[in-house]
Amino acid sequence: MIRTIAARRLLRGDNVVEYPLVSIEDGCIRSIESLDPASHHTAPATHRFPDATLVPSYFDIHIHGCAGHDVMEATPQALQIIGEFLSTRGVGAYLPTTVTSPRDETLRALSGLATEIQKARNNPSTRATPLGVHLEGPFLSHRKRGVHTDGLLQAPSIDLFDRFWQAAEGQIRLMTIAPELPCASELIAHATSLGVRCSMGHSDAMVCEAEAGFLAGARSATHTFNAMRALDHREPGIAAYVLDKQELFAEIICDGIHVDPLMVRLFFKAKGASRTMLVTDGMSATGMPNGTYMLGGMQVEVLDGRCTSHGTLAGSVLTLDRGVQNFMEFTGATLPIAVAAASRNPSQMMGIADAWGTLEEARVANITVLSPSAQVVQTFLAGEPAIS
Structure with a gap:
């Protein structure tokens, strides 16, 4: 099953991805797309966080x-x-x-x-x-x-x-x-x-x-x-x-x-x-x-x-x-x-930067969702929401 997360921004290393749509399959990030605002608004998403920023957990x-x-x-x-x-x-x-x-x-x-x-x-x-x-x-x-x-x-x-x-x-x-x-x-x-x-x-x-x-x-x-x-x-x-x-x-x-x-x-x-x-x-x-x-x-x-x-x-x-x-x-x-x-x-x-600390395709989807004030809205671990 593929699930998708839409947000306002995503931190990818030192870069900021605007209007991201993240696809997750088998607990890993399958793709990170940057859409235009109109496409982003209409794109189907399993989870949508209109004002939030996606960051590495x-x-x-x-x-x-x-x-x-x-x-x-x-x-x-x-x-x-x-x-x-x-x-x-x-x-x-x-x-x-x-x-x-x-x-x-x-x-x-x-x-x-x-x-x-x-x-x-x-x-x-x-x-x-x-x-x-x-x-x-x-x-x-x-x-x-x-x-x-x-x-x-x-x-x-x-x-x-x-x-x-x-x-x-x-x-x-x-x-x-x-x-x-x-x-x-x-x-x-x-x-x-x-x-x-x-x-x-x-x-x-x-x-x-x-x-x-x-x-x-x-x-x-x-x-x-x-x-x-x-x-x-x-x-x-x-x-x-x-x-x-x-x-x-x-x-x-x-x-x-x-x-x-x-x-x-x-x-x-x-x-x-x-x-x-x-x-x-x-x-x-x-x-x-x-x-x-x-x-x-x-x-x-x-x-x-x-x-x-x-x-x-x-x-x-x-x-x-x-x-x-x-x-x-x-x-x-x-x-x-x-x-x-x-x-x-x-x-x-710790020498584990190949697995933790950044959001990239093919990595495990460990993602924290932050509000504009950097409060935690949701945490996804291996693509699954941790906060009910």
């Missing part, structure tokens, strides 16, 4: 949970509810992100996540798809640990990482690591050899130590500015290194709480349109009322959008669609640039 590479569930639960129910919620916010794919926990708890969670990731790969659905694990911890700085439990942090260890890798059945796709720690460069090189992308974060690194991490293979930075050595004009530190190193991709949490809008603008001027990645660092409280929630094994108090544990910021309740809107508001970026920061750029960093 979003890809959140750093998220701990939402809708009352934490990815560390690693159960079918938790992943189902998380995926369903994310799809309503325009997200087509995500990396369930761990938090530093007791070793056995981490191994259990990685095993459970691996099972659910394999299921999702074999059975596409109208839920956001977990594409792999983002391992955040335990190889983090004690000085810049954020809310990660100090006593559970570990020195970088290839042996320990390999235990995690085996438990996850090779599904670890991204790892946050502090590059200044002993043996960090060796672990970065080892993980990179396995196809894992390494991201520098939760770090007190000086410039030379960040450079060592990059030379070992790190290609990204985790929630830039947060849990990092602060900018200083005599010892610039890792944050300045991230801004200056053009080859590095860099995450930013664009909720107006984690990073002031002025710093978001400076970040964007430094990283540019091709290296900026919007993430949420969302936790189980996302989409839920004020209250007490869990982040891994830690209790987090959530009040009016701010998540804290013993006074320290602990993740967010940001959704990626709101992050896109905020980014445009804070920086003046256009919709194509903001959308790329939530879709194409993370896909490129």
Whole structure:
């Protein structure tokens, strides 16, 4: 069965297609046509969005949970509810992100996540798809640990990482690591050899130590500015290194709480349109009322959008669609640039840009429909509407 989607515009890479008509067959994009206004108005369409823009579905590479569930639960129910919620916010794919926990708890969670990731790969659905694990911890700085439990942090260890890798059945796709720690460069090189992308974060690194991490293979930075050595004009530190190193991709949490809008603008001027990645660092409280929630094994108090544990910021309740809107508001970026920061750029960093992040013929029809104000109207995953 062929279904068609008509809209006002479609973002195709760096180009805007006016009056698009998208044909979908067997879950893939069969064709993208640009019609004249009169033909577009009369063309038969299964789904019609007269004022909307079709964009690639979003890809959140750093998220701990939402809708009352934490990815560390690693159960079918938790992943189902998380995926369903994310799809309503325009997200087509995500990396369930761990938090530093007791070793056995981490191994259990990685095993459970691996099972659910394999299921999702074999059975596409109208839920956001977990594409792999983002391992955040335990190889983090004690000085810049954020809310990660100090006593559970570990020195970088290839042996320990390999235990995690085996438990996850090779599904670890991204790892946050502090590059200044002993043996960090060796672990970065080892993980990179396995196809894992390494991201520098939760770090007190000086410039030379960040450079060592990059030379070992790190290609990204985790929630830039947060849990990092602060900018200083005599010892610039890792944050300045991230801004200056053009080859590095860099995450930013664009909720107006984690990073002031002025710093978001400076970040964007430094990283540019091709290296900026919007993430949420969302936790189980996302989409839920004020209250007490869990982040891994830690209790987090959530009040009016701010998540804290013993006074320290602990993740967010940001959704990626709101992050896109905020980014445009804070920086003046256009919709194509903001959308790329939530879709194409993370896909490129992760090495999966041949399958995710752009709308092209023969690709799976993972499409988010945005109103003129960039609110999510509908999400199509493998050509099927996710929002009833």
